[in-house]
Amino acid sequence: MLEQGAVAKNKNENQERKWSLEIWGLLLIVSGALFLDGVDLSMVNIALPSIGNELHLSTGSLQWIVNAYILGYGGFLLLGGRVADLLGRRQVFLTAVAVFGLASIVSSFMSNEIALIGLRLLKGIAAGFTVPAGMSIVSTSFAAGPDRMRALSIYSIIGMTGFALGLVFGGLLTEIGWRFTLLAPGPVALILLLAGLKLVPHASRERVTMKQFDLWGSLTITASLLVLVYALVEAPAKGWTSITTILLIIASVVLLFAFILVERRHPQPLVRLGIFRSMSLVNANFAAMMLLGSFMSFQFIATLYLQDSLSWSPLWVALAFLPSSLFQVVFGPRIDRVMKRIGTPMAILIGLVLVSIAYLLFFRVDPALPYWNFLLPTMILIGIGFVFAFPGVNIQATHNVIPVEQGLASGLVNTSLQIGGAISLAVITAVLNSSHEPMESNQLLPNMYVAIAIVAGLALAGVLSSVIYLVQLHRANKKG
DSSP: OGGGTOOOSOHHHHSOOOOOHHHHHHHHHHHHHHHHHHHHHHHHHHHHHHHHHHHTOOHHHHHHHHHHHHHHHHHHHHHHHHHHHHHOHHHHHHHHHHHHHHHHHHHTTOOSHHHHHHHHHHHHHHHHHHHHHHHHHHHHHSOTTHHHHHHHHHHHHHHHHHHHHHHHHHHHHHHHOTHHHHHTHHHHHHHHHHHHHHHSOOOOOOOOOTTTSOHHHHHHHHHHHHHHHHHHHHHHHHOTTSHHHHHHHHHHHHHHHHHHHHHHHOSSOSSOGGGGGOHHHHHHHHHHHHHHHHHHHHHHHHHHIIIIISOOOHHHHHHHHHHHHHHHHHHGGGHHHHHHHHOHHHHHHHHHHHHHHHHHHGGGOOTTSOHHHHTHHHHHHHHHHHHHHHHHHHHHHHTTOOGGGHHHHHHHHHHHHHHHHHHHHHHHHHHHHSOOSOOOTTSOOTTHHHHHHHHHHHHHHHHHHHHHHHHHHHHHHHHO
């Protein structure tokens, strides 16, 4: 059993097969799309000051260049996963990649803020369909066991490397011109589309009618997620206790309850609620939420500190994050062998412990300390931690899930990742903005220690959850 890291008795089932060039090509195409999603999510952050200066945009408009992408991405993941399961993974994946690529190219020529934000939203929606469709293609194209674990490990590491390297690429491209940060993913996406037309396999599927499709479930859960993400990203500006924020959160909760009622009655629900009886899936989703939520918040704090307090250039900030990416690139492709021995729950726990230590080490931050002392150890531990935890949550979230629900399972875990990031960023932004003290050069950010404590607390919550799950597994094994 994968969760226990046990070795199956049948040696033939455990022997890794040699992959053909076509199989490698398929994996690289699907992983490449996830890489672009990650790159886009982080690359534009570095370019925001340059975009604002040239287009004379307000802070609120700049915030929405990033948040519009997160809104579309987080809001449509569940719908994207179910649509991929029902209408065909190949069709959904390739269409979404094409939309992502074209929107990237067009957005790079935009100077109107409404058009730019609208195209960012469209790209996020496309990513919301690309990710669950791509992940389900990987899960169904590789046989259960070592092959699938290896494929999902490579897929996850490439995706996480994209998110980490996005800062580096963002810094390099911003030095040339901020429009290149919007343009760069476009041609790559179109190349992936052309290769995908040849290598992504056709899969037989049943014809789906509108009567079978869970329309009201799709509308209520998508609306609930969109309203929630919108409320969270706007809360720092409007106020956490403002009428607008409270009403939006209440509306999201009401829509969620409406979704649950619809799912309980629909013969072919968008989300089969029984899937949450799997403690393995629940643990993976909570760990994913804490993992990316803590990292995105840490990245936000560190980027602000390096640029605004220490006056580092975008390029130097990008290079400061590079060690984390290098560890993922070097050790990521080999982690599947480790997980076969220790199991995904232990891999997730090890990863979360390492990133928790990394954030706690950042409490030593001081403007007088050199980079190798206050930030380098943190970046190394984050890199190693993600090598363990990120593939672990993706593999565990889709393990033992029937093929027709692979898109659903991948949509759930990616929704957890995005919602975790949105919630944590909103909280951290509110904490940093709650102080009315002016930001001074070569000083810590206002409330910086409080923000770091929240980041560490999120990662430690993931550690606690993983420990509880491992204890439950141990007890279940003893009874069995």
